[in-house]
Amino acid sequence: MKRIDKQCLVCGDGFLPKSVTSVYCSPKCSKRAYKFKMLQLKKEAVINALADKIPKDRIFISVAEAGILFGVAKRTLYRLVGQGKIPSVNLGTRLLRIDRRVMQELYGPARSLRQTESLPNKKLYSLEKEDCYSIGEIAHRFQISEGSVYSHIRKYSIPTRQIGKHVFAPKSEIDDLYNGNDFI
Ligand SMILES: [Zn+2]
Structure with a gap:
């Protein structure tokens, strides 16, 4: 079966998606999208603070x-x-x-x-357990150490949720971040 090219939401290039949820062609574009989203959220916060006054x-x-x-x-x-x-x-x-x-x-x-x-x-992601990976799952799935997962989560301000002993992060955010999984 022929795989269909998707168009990257950042650079517009066609790419072969690694999963149905892939929307960025490369980790570079995925990171850019994430940075942009964070910037928008910061701008929102500034405007909201002005509005409150x-x-x-x-x-x-x-x-x-x-x-x-x-x-x-x-x-x-x-x-x-x-x-x-x-x-x-x-x-x-x-x-x-x-x-x-x-x-x-x-x-x-x-x-x-x-x-x-x-x-x-307005939520951009879901922190329901079924919509999340545990840190261990992320490490296994994307073949990186748990330490790296934690540092990326901090670096990209990905929300997390602790359930019992385990820390969970939204699949959508993690898939976006590691989409392409050949960086790190
Ligand atoms: Zn791209």
């Missing part, structure tokens, strides 16, 4: 604040304000204020609310 009961917010709360580019907001699609109050030069309630109507709940609402399905 904006008082929830303040109706009139600046364009920058609206951008943070509703995830819309400032440039887009200024354009919509200019077109009269978002009503605004001008408190002076560079002191444009827009109504939070109008933003909510246009874009849905603000970030902090949206975040808590969608938390259960």
Whole structure:
């Protein structure tokens, strides 16, 4: 049976997947994807911290604040304000204020609310036992030492879960990391 090439999600090259879940052509691309994901998560954390500082009961917010709360580019907001699609109050030069309630109507709940609402399905991985490998399984499966597994888990901030004496890590994250398994 002819194996079908997949396209790498990072570099776009065709490759022969080692398993049905393989989405990256090489450990290099897998690592790049992981770094990118971590960077996005860090950015999210920074934006969330900024959003938390904006008082929830303040109706009139600046364009920058609206951008943070509703995830819309400032440039887009200024354009919509200019077109009269978002009503605004001008408190002076560079002191444009827009109504939070109008933003909510246009874009849905603000970030902090949206975040808590969608938390259960926002998970990127599952830590259920059947979706995880133990460290021993990983070492055996990918032919590396348990020590290396632990150091990679730390290096790439892969989540883990301890059940009894054993430490488990999500299969999805581990497969992504070692996909291709000819590095190390
Ligand atoms: Zn690739």
